[in-house]
Amino acid sequence: MKVRLYYILFFAGIILSLVACNKEAEFAxxxxxxxxxxxxxxxxxxxxxxxxxxxxxxxEQD
Structure with missing residues (x-):
């Protein structure tokens, strides 16, 4: 049961990290x-x- 929870948290973390940076801000x-x-x-x-x-x-003197 704990292994299944770790897998769910792992995949949720990957999905959240991929959608968090969907737009890159330019320097300006x-x-x-x-x-x-x-x-x-x-x-x-x-x-x-x-x-x-x-x-x-x-x-001129100096």
């Missing part, structure tokens, strides 16, 4: 995944600064 659909996108613009603000004569002289 998995929990915790993050989808990032970036964009680049050709509009760039340029900031320039000119040095005073005193600052230029100090830099």
């Amino acid at each position: 659909e998995a929990e915790g995944s993050l989808n990032l996108s970036i964009g680049v613009s050709d509009k760039v603000n340029v900031v320039s600064r000119s040095l005073s004569e005193e600052e230029q002289t100090i830099l």
Whole structure:
């Protein structure tokens, strides 16, 4: 009787393990995944600064 119960539990475990993974989740659909996108613009603000004569002289001396 115990052997029959073990066989039933064994086959039930196999059947449950086969139907439990019937759909594979892709990486993008998995929990915790993050989808990032970036964009680049050709509009760039340029900031320039000119040095005073005193600052230029100090830099040239160093």
